[in-house]
Amino acid sequence: MHAHTPLQNSTMLKTNQIGSFNQNGYLIIENFIDSRQRHRLMQRAEQLIEEFQPPTNRSVFTTNEQERSSDDYFLSSGNKIRFFFEEEAIDQHGNFTVQKQQSINKIGHAQHLLDPEYKQVVDELDFHSLGRQLGIQSPRSIQSMHVFKQPNIGGEVTLHQDSTFLYTEPMSCIGFWLALEEATRENGCLQVIPKGHKIPLKKRFKLAADGGTQFDILNDSPWPEQPLEMLEAAAGTLIILHGQLPHYSAANRSSRSRQAFTLHLVDKLCDYPQDNWLQTDLV
Ligand code: FE2
Numbered sequence: 001m002h003a004h005t006p007l008q009n010s011t012m013l014k015t016n017q018i019g020s021f022n023q024n025g026y027l028i029i030e031n032f033i034d035s036r037q038r039h040r041l042m043q044r045a046e047q048l049i050e051e052f053q054p055p056t057n058r059s060v061f062t063t064n065e066q067e068r069s070s071d072d073y074f075l076s077s078g079n080k081i082r083f084f085f086e087e088e089a090i091d092q093h094g095n096f097t098v099q100k101q102q103s104i105n106k107i108g109h110a111q112h113l114l115d116p117e118y119k120q121v122v123d124e125l126d127f128h129s130l131g132r133q134l135g136i137q138s139p140r141s142i143q144s145m146h147v148f149k150q151p152n153i154g155g156e157v158t159l160h161q162d163s164t165f166l167y168t169e170p171m172s173c174i175g176f177w178l179a180l181e182e183a184t185r186e187n188g189c190l191q192v193i194p195k196g197h198k199i200p201l202k203k204r205f206k207l208a209a210d211g212g213t214q215f216d217i218l219n220d221s222p223w224p225e226q227p228l229e230m231l232e233a234a235a236g237t238l239i240i241l242h243g244q245l246p247h248y249s250a251a252n253r254s255s256r257s258r259q260a261f262t263l264h265l266v267d268k269l270c271d272y273p274q275d276n277w278l279q280t281d282l283v
Contacts, residue, residue: 010126010129011029011032011126011129011130012133013027013130013133013134017029018133018134021134021240021242023195024194024195024197025192025193025194025195025196025197025198025241025242025244025245026192026194026197026231026239026240026241026242026245027239027240028231028233028237028238028239028240029237029238029239029240030233030234030236030237031236031237032125032178032236032237032238033121033125033178033180033236033238034236035235035236037121037124037125038180038181038235038236040117040121041117041118041121041146041180041261042180042181042259044115044117044118045107045146045148045259046101048081048083048107048111048115049083049100049101049104049107050100050101052083052100052104054083054096054100054103075207075213075277077108077109077110077278078109078110078143078278078279078280078282079110079113079114079279079280079281079282080109080110080114081107081108081110081111081114081115082107082108082109083104083106083107084104084105084106084107084108085103085104085105086098086103086104086105086148086150086153086154086155087105087153087155088153088155089102089103089104089105089150089153090103097153098150098153102150102151102153102257103150104148104150105147105148105150105154105155106145106146106147106148107145107146108143108144108145108146109143109144109145109278109280110143110144110280110282111144111146112141112144112263113141113282113283114282118144122141122144122263127139127141127176127263127265128141128265130176130240131174131265134174134240136172136174136265136266136267137267137268137269138267138268138269139265139266139267139268140265140266140267140268140283141263141264141265142166142173142264142265142266142272142278142280143166143262143263143264143278144261144262144263144264145261145262146259146260146261147259147260147261147262148257148258148259149187149188149249149252149257149258149259149260150252150257151187151252151254151255151256151257152252152253152254152255153251153252154187154188154251154252154257154258155251156188156248156249156250156251157248157249158248159193159223159228159246159247159248160246160247160248161199161201161202161243161244161245161246161247162175162241162243162244162245162247162264163201163243163244164201164202164203164204164205164215165205165277165278166243166264166266166276166278167201167204167205167206167273167276168266168267168270168271168272168273169270169271169273170270171201171243171244171270172243172265172266172267172270173243173264173265173266174240174241174242174243174264174265175240175241175243175262175263175264176238176239176240176241176262176263176264176265177190177238177239177240177241177260177262178236178237178238178239178260178261178262178263179233179234179235179236179237179238179239179258179260180235180259180260180261181235181256181257181258181259181260182233182234182235182256182258183231183232183233183237183258183260184232184254184258185230185232185250186252186253186254186256187252187254187256187257187258188249188250188251188252188258189230189231189232189233189249189258190230190231190233190239190241190247190248190249191228191229191230191231191247191248191249191250192228192229192231192241192245192246192247192248193223193224193226193228193229193245193246193247194229196224196244196245196246197242197243197244197245198244199219199223199224199244199246200218200219200244201218201219201244202217202218202219202220202221203215203216203217203218203219204216204218205277206273206275206276206277207275207276207277213277223246228248
């Protein structure tokens with residue numbers, strides 16, 4: 001018995017849940033996180049944003065793909081706690097269009113290791129046990145994000161596979177997506193291609209030899225023509241995503257935010273390339 005694990009509430013998956021994950025590429029577990037844990041994460045985020053001093057030159061801190069990709073603030077965030085703005089939170093002159101608390105697209109990418117509050121909740125939830133049950137032999141928590149999907153301006157996340165960004169050889173990434181607030185079709189819930197984890201990895205996002213980043217196209221066939229499945233989720237729901245499962249979320253034009261916390265695991269036994277965009281010396 002390990003002395004340091006009394007607070008963990010490890011979830012034992014049933015055989016049919018593991019089967020469903022392997023068949024569909026995702027698994028939904030309702031009431032995975034309680035209201036105390038959800039509010040702890042949301043209150044901690046609010047506190048961190050309160051303490052965050054926005055930079056004077058705000059344009060470089062948006063989450064826009066073009067701008068962020070060569071941006072050191074983004075590329076060196078793997079072992080830090082950093083703040084990324086919603087694109088529509090800042091106008092062309094660099095001025096805020098909303099209050100600071102409503103301007104943040106996400107906080108990432110190492111609060112699960114660096115911040116005591118996040119760390120405690122993440123440890124309590126024992127994602128490594130879930131990862132092991134789903135086939136990861138030696139789990140490593142490589143990345144966390146607190147995603148806000150702010151009211152009215154929450155940005156779209158285009159269709160992608162997480163292994164594009166957290167690539168290992170062989171591929172091993174599993175994503176854990178926790179609804180801190182209710183996620184509906186109005187506020188930008190997750191949408192997936194069921195069974196789409198059988199689709200080969202389409203691209204890899206990596207460091208370019210001459211600085212900045214690039215996408216390597218691995219498979220240029222188009223996404224299958226099929227409607228995405230909306231995964232509406234009550235607050236407290238966990239959605240587990242296979243690293244190759246294509247997923248998407250629409251912009252939030254509703255008046256309600258859609259906060260989520262995500263943690264991604266990879267297998268330490270797989271090779272983690274030195275040219276992956278996310279590099280961290282944290283375990
Ligand atoms: Fe993703």
